[in-house]
Amino acid sequence: MMGLPIYLQIVEDIKEKINSGELKPGDPIYSENTLCKNYNTSRMTVRKGLAILANEGYIYSIPGKGNFVQEPDSSIYTLYYDEMNNLINSVDKTKLLEVNIIMPPYKLIDSLQITKNKKVIMIRRLFYTDEEPVAYDVKYLPYYKGMPIVEKEIRYATFPEMVSKNTSLFAIRKELVISVQMPDEELSKYLNIYNAELPLMVIEQKLYDMDNKPMGLGITYFRGDYCKLYAEASFFKDKAVQENRNMMRQ
Amino acid sequence: MMGLPIYLQIVEDIKEKINSGELKPGDPIYSENTLCKNYNTSRMTVRKGLAILANEGYIYSIPGKGNFVQEPDSSIYTLYYDEMNNLINSVDKTKLLEVNIIMPPYKLIDSLQITKNKKVIMIRRLFYTDEEPVAYDVKYLPYYKGMPIVEKEIRYATFPEMVSKNTSLFAIRKELVISVQMPDEELSKYLNIYNAELPLMVIEQKLYDMDNKPMGLGITYFRGDYCKLYAEASFFKDKAVQENRNMMRQ
DNA sequence: GAGTGGTCTAGACCACGAT
DNA sequence: TCGTGGTCTAGACCACTCT
Numbered sequence: 001m002m003g004l005p006i007y008l009q010i011v012e013d014i015k016e017k018i019n020s021g022e023l024k025p026g027d028p029i030y031s032e033n034t035l036c037k038n039y040n041t042s043r044m045t046v047r048k049g050l051a052i053l054a055n056e057g058y059i060y061s062i063p064g065k066g067n068f069v070q071e072p073d074s075s076i077y078t079l080y081y082d083e084m085n086n087l088i089n090s091v092d093k094t095k096l097l098e099v100n101i102i103m104p105p106y107k108l109i110d111s112l113q114i115t116k117n118k119k120v121i122m123i124r125r126l127f128y129t130d131e132e133p134v135a136y137d138v139k140y141l142p143y144y145k146g147m148p149i150v151e152k153e154i155r156y157a158t159f160p161e162m163v164s165k166n167t168s169l170f171a172i173r174k175e176l177v178i179s180v181q182m183p184d185e186e187l188s189k190y191l192n193i194y195n196a197e198l199p200l201m202v203i204e205q206k207l208y209d210m211d212n213k214p215m216g217l218g219i220t221y222f223r224g225d226y227c228k229l230y231a232e233a234s235f236f237k238d239k240a241v242q243e244n245r246n247m248m249r250q
Numbered sequence: 251m252m253g254l255p256i257y258l259q260i261v262e263d264i265k266e267k268i269n270s271g272e273l274k275p276g277d278p279i280y281s282e283n284t285l286c287k288n289y290n291t292s293r294m295t296v297r298k299g300l301a302i303l304a305n306e307g308y309i310y311s312i313p314g315k316g317n318f319v320q321e322p323d324s325s326i327y328t329l330y331y332d333e334m335n336n337l338i339n340s341v342d343k344t345k346l347l348e349v350n351i352i353m354p355p356y357k358l359i360d361s362l363q364i365t366k367n368k369k370v371i372m373i374r375r376l377f378y379t380d381e382e383p384v385a386y387d388v389k390y391l392p393y394y395k396g397m398p399i400v401e402k403e404i405r406y407a408t409f410p411e412m413v414s415k416n417t418s419l420f421a422i423r424k425e426l427v428i429s430v431q432m433p434d435e436e437l438s439k440y441l442n443i444y445n446a447e448l449p450l451m452v453i454e455q456k457l458y459d460m461d462n463k464p465m466g467l468g469i470t471y472f473r474g475d476y477c478k479l480y481a482e483a484s485f486f487k488d489k490a491v492q493e494n495r496n497m498m499r500q
Numbered sequence: 501g502a503g504t505g506g507t508c509t510a511g512a513c514c515a516c517g518a519t
Numbered sequence: 520t521c522g523t524g525g526t527c528t529a530g531a532c533c534a535c536t537c538t
Contacts, residue, residue, distance in 0.1 A: 005526060019421040019460060031504065042528045044294065047505085055305055058420065063505045064535035072419045074410045077426055079329035079481045087427065160324040169322045170308065171269040173484035176327055177337065180430050180451045180474035199449030199474070201430045208484075210269060224430035224449070231329045234423035234458075255507060281523065292509045297524085313524045314516035504536075510528100517523075
């Protein structure tokens with residue numbers, strides 16, 4: 001464990017104290033000047049370590065007072081979601097049911113924040129795995145010049161990809177709402193559901209631009225037996241140390 | 251916009267270039283020395299800005315080569331999940347159905363990585379909202395000394411809280427698997443489901459300690475009409491700038 | 501006034517990549 | 520060899536909190 005840069009030693013030592021419970025949420029950390037003396041190093045180096053701890057959610061600082069152990073937020077997870085791939089399934093084929101420019105129905109005017117005369121692109125697709133339909137997918141995008149209405153551009157595109165023809169992916173905010181419902185007649189038909197006992201995982205996706213104006217609404221209805229989502233949370237990934245180890249291994 | 255520290259000006263300027271599409275994934279950033287000259291500042295200040303950009307996923311650096319615009323990972327979201335609260339519902343009462351120390355059934359031996367003689371605490375609860383049952387919840391924890399088997403400690407505790415009696419919350423890794431299913435007879439009874447058309451949102455929660463040893467398995471079966479999950483993703487939260495504005499406002 | 505964190509400087513040495 | 524990023528120093532000034 002020697003050979004670690006000083007700032008990472010500080011990170012590790014303080015993490016160890018927090019993980020072991022020696023330091024509890026709300027407790028003060030040694031002051032920066034004290035840490036300088038303890039590690040016989042300069043303040044910038046100490047601060048680099050503390051910045052990492054703050055960034056990973058371990059500590060926070062109050063100017064004029066000190067650094068303190070953060071209360072961990074146990075309700076935040078990292079969710080991995082890709083329309084075409086989930087824990088138990090990968091879409092290997094899609095079928096374009098419809099691409100149309102429509103006048104927005106009442107519901108859309110509201111959720112896309114547009115006027116009733118603004119044209120909207122509607123895209124309806126079916127996703128397949130091994131020739132089985134696994135999801136039904138509808139997307140609505142306010143129509144702007146240069147929008148993709150070319151079939152081959154749309155066919156295999158995920159929602160962010162469709163929108164990013166015009167906008168940098170960095171400039172998009174995305175929202176997901178995950179719910180459960182039973183298929184109606186139409187969905188049952190599309191998804192080959194003859195058995196009334198098969199529920200759907202419904203994922204609503206909304207994209208916004210940097211000014212928080214809606215750029216698109218998508219709803220994907222997955223057959224329940226083809227959709228499992230995965231999320232995780234952990235404080236002790238030790239990204240910095242991990243990377244350092246990787247670098248030193250080479 | 252003046253009054254921003256130099257390192258945040260650098261962050262903002264480069265973000266603007268990336269968000270607008272002027273800089274695309276893979277493109278090199280000005281070298282650190284060039285930025286020093288451009289902003290008439292020292293290298294540590296430039297590097298502080300670049301560190302923020304790297305941390306927020308905008309750029310990455312290759313030692314000896316330079317800093318480059320990162321390809322954004324569009325399949326990562328932040329999910330907010332708390333057993334007792336979701337988008338459309340808050341649990342206001344719980345009922346303890348059973349707390350027992352059991353010998354693990356076959357399935358648990360595997361997923362908790364224990365021997366068949368290791369005792370396991372089983373906790374079964376019902377969650378209520380407005381006197382209506384909204385979720386059925388089972389948890390399994392390998393039994394160690396000091397484990398909570400006192401009713402009042404368990405009653406309103408979320409899963410991480412149960413485990414954190416012994417361990418710092420920081421030292422826990424959590425995994426969620428979200429799926430959909432129909433209720434069986436037992437679940438229908440517990441959740442007052444007389445209508446066969448009501449599916450369940452099933453959330454499996456697994457906790458691990460720092461050595462990746464399982465510390466607990468929990469499964470929560472939500473009535474579909476009482477559970478919606480929310481997740482979001484955005485690059486341009488501008489946490490640092492936001493905080494700076496807040497500080498300057500005061 | 502003493503201590504704290506926030507910002508910043510003007511250097512330094514290193515390992516690495518390109519040439 | 521020269522430019523790059525990674526680490527680090529020994530100071531500085533500021534605004535803030537505490538007493």
